[in-house]
Amino acid sequence: MREISFSEAICEAIKEEMEKDPTIFTYGEDLSKQGGIFGTYKCLLDKYADRIIDTPISEEVIYGSAVGAALAGMHPIVEFHFADFLFTGMDAVVNQIMKIRYMSGGQGSLPIILRGPDGIAKAAAAQHSQSIETIFMHIPGIKVVIPSTPYDAKGLMKEALKSRDPVIYFEHKRLYSMKGPVPYEEYSIPFGEADIKREGKDLTIVATSRMVHEALAIAEELSKSDGIEIEVIDLRTLVPWDKDRVIESVKKTNRLIIAHETWRRAGWGAEIAATIQEEAFDYLDAPIGRVGAKNVPDPFSPVLEEFVIPDKNDIREEIHKILR
Structure with missing residues (x-):
């Protein structure tokens, strides 16, 4: 390795x-x-x-x-x-x-x-x-x-x-x-197999790409500060997406947040949320949370850009809404 x-x-x-x-x-x-x-x-x-x-x-x-x-x-x-x-x-x-x-x-x-x-x-x-x-x-x-x-x-x-x-x-x-x-050895990853990047029992976060790292960062912070153990699932592929693994996690944690960098409005997280509502509703103890970019084009100004794009602090706010 x-x-x-x-x-x-x-x-x-x-x-x-x-x-x-x-x-x-x-x-x-x-x-x-x-x-x-x-x-x-x-x-x-x-x-x-x-x-x-x-x-x-x-x-x-x-x-x-x-x-x-x-x-x-x-x-x-x-x-x-x-x-x-x-x-x-x-x-x-x-x-x-x-x-x-x-x-x-x-x-x-x-x-x-x-x-x-x-x-x-x-x-x-x-x-x-x-x-x-x-x-x-x-x-x-x-x-x-x-x-x-x-x-x-x-x-x-x-x-x-x-x-x-x-x-x-x-x-x-x-x-x-x-x-x-x-690894040096030959390997491939089948499409439609999500990866549990961090195991937890209190809440599930489903994310992709950069937002996986934002989710992991806040999960580690809340584990140390509040004893909250968050499971982080990286979908890795959106078509196909690993519905079974997400449902298994929701059955364990009873709470779900979906985090993506694309706009929150009509983002792919809405499809995941709808599917979990349809197929695992009885396991949810709180509404599903969603984190995404604000519904505006990305600004050139670095200050405005940081305001528009989602990060671990946006995930933290959503976690506190769901766990309060």
Whole structure:
């Protein structure tokens, strides 16, 4: 076991699979010189530079060409510069990539991975900071992956590269440099298997990505200060999501908070809450709590940005509401 960064873990997974599969290649904007805007592909530049393609600044062309490549037998990994830019190529993503298997009666297989940075960054403002995973959870036809640790990032990318169907893989900007243990041995993480990052008995927090770390931080603080033991579940994937593990936890703790960085209004936490209300209502001793960003675009001002985005203090407030 060694420690590597979140970014290095993603690159390592892709490099190992490129060694086995000559059909895997990657393309997007500004990749060949520094390995992408956040350097995620640095480990590929020496050995697999011929499988890294720079594209024009045209998301519709980038995503649309992935359809042709996949139908021709290739396995494209497409980097979106920022998740915000997915909107400029949504016809190719939503009406082609996410629908061809259904429209072809299962004859068309599209092993496409769309991957890249999402989430709040320091003073990146409204057009480079959005967490838009809820949109892709809502529309059928794609698997949604959103890791929080280097271990999960590598294992989930390995699983994504096994998929014969489209995968969208969100990487939070603030996690790229975070280091954590990753084994040398081969492994992958099946989609739809949540991970209990911390066990507890008093309340369950379900989170993804950066908010997993915010949840763990407040859980440790409240354990020391108040003796409250909080269970933290990292979903790791939103499509599919691990309903059974969440219900098992709620049966034990009888209380639930869902925390995500995307906007609270109509965020994916509402889907989780509705499901638990439908299938585990009798085990709840309090209303389900939800934590998310305030319903405004992300401000450029660092002071306003910190006010808008959720953190451990927002989770703390929700915990006190539920446990009072």
